[in-house]
Structures are given as structure tokens and as C-alpha cells.
Amino acid sequence: DTEVTQTPKHLVMGMTNKKSLKCEQHMGHRAMYWYKQKAKKPPELMFVYSYEKLSINESVPSRFSPECPNSSLLNLHLHALQPEDSALYLCASSQDGGSGTEAFFGQGTRLTVV
Amino acid sequence: GESVGLHLPTLSVQEGDNSIINCAYSNSASDYFIWYKQESGKGPQFIIDIRSNMDKRQGQRVTVLLNKTVKHLSLQIAATQPGDSAVYFCAENASFQKLVFGTGTRLLVSP
Numbered sequence: 502d503t504e505v506t507q508t509p510k511h512l513v514m515g516m517t518n519k520k521s522l523k524c525e526q527h528m529g530h531r532a533m534y535w536y537k538q539k540a541k542k543p544p545e546l547m548f549v550y551s552y553e554k555l556s557i558n559e560s561v562p563s564r565f566s567p568e569c570p571n572s573s574l575l576n577l578h579l580h581a582l583q584p585e586d587s588a589l590y591l592c593a594s595s596q597d598g599g600s601g602t603e604a605f606f607g608q609g610t611r612l613t614v615v
Numbered sequence: 616g617e618s619v620g621l622h623l624p625t626l627s628v629q630e631g632d633n634s635i636i637n638c639a640y641s642n643s644a645s646d647y648f649i650w651y652k653q654e655s656g657k658g659p660q661f662i663i664d665i666r667s668n669m670d671k672r673q674g675q676r677v678t679v680l681l682n683k684t685v686k687h688l689s690l691q692i693a694a695t696q697p698g699d700s701a702v703y704f705c706a707e708n709a710s711f712q713k714l715v716f717g718t719g720t721r722l723l724v725s726p
Contacts, residue, residue, distance in 0.1 A: 505658075532712060541623050543704055543716035544659065556712055591658050593714075603649055604714055606658035 504528075505607035507592050513613045516582060522610045524575040524592030533575040534604060535567060536591040544591055550575060551597070582614045623702060625721040634692040634724075638705035638717045643686060647708035650679060650690045651716075654701045662690070662703075692722075700724045 536544035549557035566578040593604040646667040651659035678691040
């Protein structure tokens with residue numbers, strides 16, 4: 502199983518809503534990532550979890566809150582988002598995040614903030 | 616041909632041609648590089664990787680070339696097919712656990 506599964510595939514939320522994006526992998530990977538991708542742009546790293554601990558936060562606003570409940574799951578909690586936060590949110594995982602380990606990506610959640 | 620500007624750089628080729636997609640990376644300390652293919656509405660899909668101690672690596676119909684002197688990476692696709700149409704990103708392992716993507720190139724393959 503080389504899949505990273507993200508739910509939901511699409512999400513529309515208001516600026517006062519609270520929602521969560523979910524990501525799951527069963528490859529035994531110990532590094533998991535959240536990326537944000539705007540149209541016609543490359544994915545931009547947001548967060549990295551390594552062995553269930555947050556290891557990288559790329560100065561992401563606090564309205565995005567990641568959580569790693571266990572080694573297979575990664576959540577991204579969303580609260581008080583702005584319309585400019587609308588984007589494709591991608592989850593990825595890799596063996597341990599060290600150099601030389603490829604990252605596998607999910608299909609993404611298309612988020613629209615209204 | 617290639618075009619750059621406000622939109623993604625685009626490479627248009629005919630089916631059966633060989634395609635070459637180029638990428639300049641920024642960090643001379645990067646020691647691992649990956650090419651990803653992203654189709655519309657999907658996540659990036661791994662194509663091929665290369666470590667900095669190599670200058671060439673071949674896969675099925677694809678070859679990656681690495682020139683560390685000028686910090687340049689290229690992806691060659693042999694006998695390009697319509698199914699190869701997608702956006703291609705190079706990514707560099709800029710530091711531990713940090714995979715940074717290049718700007719991307721759209722490949723359009725005409726039958």
C-alpha cells in the first residue's frame with residue numbers, strides 16, 4: 502500500500518467556521534507533511550511531523566493548527582480562515598524525512614473559504 | 616517551444632518526440648533531488664530521483680541529469696505520449712526534512 506489518503510476531497514467553509522483536514526498513511530512512514538498549493542504555483546511546505554512531533558513550522562499563521570495523533574494520522578485544524586487561504590492542501594509522508602527519502606503525496610483537499 | 620511569464624512555463628511537443636524539462640535549484644548544499652508529475656486535480660506523483668553523488672540516473676523512458684556546478688537539473692522523457700501531459704516539478708532536499716519545489720513546467724503533448 503503506497504497510498505496517502507486525504508479527506509475530504511473538497512471543502513467549502515465560511516470565515517467563522519472550524520473544520521479539519523485529515524490524512525492517513527499505512528506505509529509505516531515516520532515523517533508526515535502539510536503543503537499548501539495555490540493555482541499555477543508549486544507546493545509550499547507548511548509543517549513537518551517527525552516521529553509524531555512537530556519538527557518544522559514554516560511560520561504558518563495560527564489559524565492553521567496541525568495535529569499528529571499517531572504515526573499513521575495527520576490532521577490540519579482550520580479556524581477563522583481568510584478567502585486567500587483557499588488552495589489545494591496536500592499531505593505527504595516519507596520514511597523518516599531524511600535526505601534521500603522520497604515523499605509520497607495524497608490527492609489533496611481543495612479548500613474554498615467564502 | 617517554451618514560453619515563460621505570468622503563467623507556468625510551457626513546453627509543447629508532438630507525440631513521439633523527446634522532451635527535456637529544465638530546473639535551476641537554489642541551494643548548493645542540497646543533496647537529493649526528485650522530479651514529480653502533477654496532473655490536473657491530483658497530488659504530485661514521484662517520477663525519478665537522484666542523489667548529489669550522481670550526475671545521471673535512468674528510469675523507464677525517463678532520465679534525470681544533475682549538474683552541480685551550475686545547480687541545474689533536467690528531466691528527459693523519451694517518446695513522449697499524450698498521457699505525459701502534466702505539470703512537472705523538480706524538488707530539492709534543501710535541509711533535513713525540507714523538500715522545496717521549483718516553479719514547475721507544463722508539458723503539453725499533441726497527438
